[in-house]
Amino acid sequence: MLSSRMSIAGLLGLLLVSGAYAHHGWSWAEADQIELSGTIREISMAPPHPTLRVATENDGVWRVELGNPRLTERSGFVEGVAKVGDPIVALGNRSLDRNEKRMKAVRITVAGKVFDIYPERIKTN
Template sequence: MALTAFFRAACLAGALVIGGAGAAVAHHGWAWTEDGYFELEGVIVAISFANPHPTLDVEIDGEVWRVDLATPAATQRAGFTEDKAEVGDEVYAIGNRSRDSTERWMKAVRIIVNGETFDVYPSRVPAN
């Protein structure tokens, strides 16, 4: 009986870990984004340089959009570091928005802040 209870608890724990991992990776890769480029311009209201992706929260006409960047290492290689932007700065982002039209979320390939351009996914930047 004790072994059966242990087995059930282990299965439940495994299911919770797998379910949580699915939610955590839901916005990794590009499958969650629309084809075609999307442009966004607004004011930064929050910045995070944490894993798995640095993000900008950008206010546009009273609505806040989440802008995912590349991994922290790739974002830094692009030159976008913690000293390059702060809350209140204007940002222009080019990338791909979420396929879910109810989400105000995009994955940026290029951002422009304080007159500097940062190509966080240089191979995906649209040709001019």
């Protein structure tokens, strides 16, 4: 009985770890980076990842995910530095699912101010 409980607990632990890895990894995103320009429509600084909703001129509204709250804060992007209506350019990796307007940003530029979220991942300057 104890052995089967330990096996079940181990399996559940493995599922939780692999789920967290999949969520926090980059496997859902393309390797190539794109630049997305638009206007901020919504800002959320809530965990697990601060996000922006960005309206583009020709491609609708995108979800732009930033780093975890601490990483995002370290870049200088904190509550109050941007507001709805600000122009933004996001550099990052878009979703592999082309039906999904979603990107993981490595750098954002808001009203001319640059925030490097993942400086080690930036492929262009």
